[in-house]
Amino acid sequence: MAKTSYQLYQQRLIAKRKKLGFSLQTLAERSGVSKSIISKIELAQVQPSIQTASRIAEGLGCSLSDMFQSEQVGEVIFHPVDQQFTFKNDTHTKKIISPTIKSACLEIFHEHLDVGETLEDLINLDADKFILALDHELSVKTESTEHTMSKGDCLYLDSKVTHSIKNLSQFQVSFITTIHRKNHP
Template structure:
């Protein structure tokens, strides 16, 4: 009986397109890696590795870059997808995962340049603790509707514990944090509206 052979599938195509787009955004502005490092607070080596596709960026890293480039994470991820469609079947919705934090993000309604709103389905693993030091776009409007599990969202040092069915509405100007208890994850719908 033959033993199965593990074959490396190679780099993830979304990660490869994301790496290329990150390099394009920096080049469009004429910034060196050093200038981007200063603006984002991310080391030059990490930025270089992300642009070359040597690492898959974490949600926190993408958030910092989105802030510097003035776009939401959904918009950035939407820019690496093919042309946006009006109808996106469930099996064609873009999924991105930050394995380090246990965060999985599905673009239910992908962003479009002519529209300000989008829907995202998010999943956090039990015990996940995801912190953003700033919003990708200051004043970003968010509606967080918890579908399953337990989630605490911290905004301006104020904790908002959510139970299934609860919805938190906010405008994001500063740091935010999403935490799940050690024994329960969370699945929530995030509505994002540009200011």
């Protein structure tokens, strides 16, 4: 039976924390996530939100996608759908669809946002972002502009630009985000 995305995240969290020799307290300090929450995630008592999982990954010195790095080595890495981690909350779904390797600085996400909902840029990463609208209308608002995107439209955002994404349609909207990390090891 295939492991769930949360089980994969939990196992990789434990393995990476132990490999780095971090105590729960050390990881809590580095990530800004409480020791109690990290412990509950490791014990599979709670499922992390997208923001919490990302903060923990950053505390471990890696990206969210790195938490699902394939065990395979080589130039071709297959990332089967049952190993593509999916975060869900009431209004937003984010799936890591790209396979990852240590030297990669690119992450690809397939996201869904419910009708009328807004997604704020919560995590400040040193990364450029591309957004590709797959269906319906969405709005990307920055401090100075607002862009209405339709199916097939693509937008680039420099790492210094904070933004929000809003679903303008009467249907759940789907889009691809691609993150390019500038200072990835």
